[in-house]
Amino acid sequence: MVLVPVSTVSTRNHPTDSWRIQRPTIQYDKCIRCMICWKYCPDNAINIENGDERAPNDRVAKMEYPVIDYNFCKGCGICANECPEKCIDMEFEVIE
């Protein structure tokens, strides 16, 4: 029995990419996989995935790495500001 209005559609179906004016890009050959960008992302737009070969060394290449989900990233720039290796670049979006 439903007594009040209930919202059931997850905002995973509600992309917010059009909000973005700056686009973050991770340079994986410098990234040390500390996951600080993932930890501080307010939009929950950074996912953790299994190892990537583009890494500074073999040990890091086997680790899980952060992947930005550009469907949800709003481009606030917290990740680039907090990155200890400064390996996230923020560039203005170009719409063609």
Add this chain to the structure above:
Amino acid sequence: MPTSIPKQELMAPGHTACHGCGATLAMRYVLKALGEKTVVSVPASCWAVIPGAMPFRTLDVPMVYTPFAATGASISGLREGLDIQGKTDYNVVGFAGDGGTADIGLQGLSGAMERGHNVFYIMYDNEGYMNTGVQRSGSTPYGARTTTTPVGKERDFKKENKKIVADMMIAQNVPYVATATVAYPEDLIKKIEHAKAVNGPKFIQILAPCPTGWYYPPEKTIEISRLAVQSRMFPLYEFVEGRFYLNKSFKPVDVSEYVKAQDRFKHLNEDEIENLRRYVEERWNQLLEWEKLYSSPIKA
């Protein structure tokens, strides 16, 4: 590879919070610490609009909207209802902003804490009514410019000091009281783990910087949250079972560094920053005294 905070995400992406929102980070960390068996009650606040318009929800746990003054009452009812159904392992969380806690919801909060329900009350403190367009609240600090304390030819900035609800909760003898901030998620999650072990009402005040209302660039949210602790504008402490622990393990910085990072304090001159500095110093000394006062060993 293990991460410093739990990997489980109970807040979905795609919500409609502003760029660099501190309040969403607070909710994300709180849910990471509490897990799936949680019911959240949210009054009118930024969090009432963050999940988006009608068909959308952003939390993977049940969330109830309540009137502004009713957070305390609603968590009391949810708790007792769940207990009667035998669902005692569920966490009930009231997640209110500073307007809904320090000003409008104070009586509901005080009542719920006094009745001793086994609930969490999380206050995410963005120091104003940010959702409705940056109005002054009781929790706004001295010197801040808001739309109801504007600064133009007449310098009408807020002249009163911040009302600190966590201190009021200690005075009310709530079993668990803590302050935390989004720059230190490991500390925040540890505090919620400690709170889980306490059977009774729990109150946690989380400083959640707001780029829209504090007038700073959105990428500085974590930096400013960290500066708030280092400049002692927002001291982190924990009050558990009659013992008071003050966090002193940080590199202190001057208040002016925190003030100059935000445009809401841009108009302040040296004398006014000195007033703020004096207030911060007095409050810090008061907290050091509390640490001595509430240091008796826990009774076996």
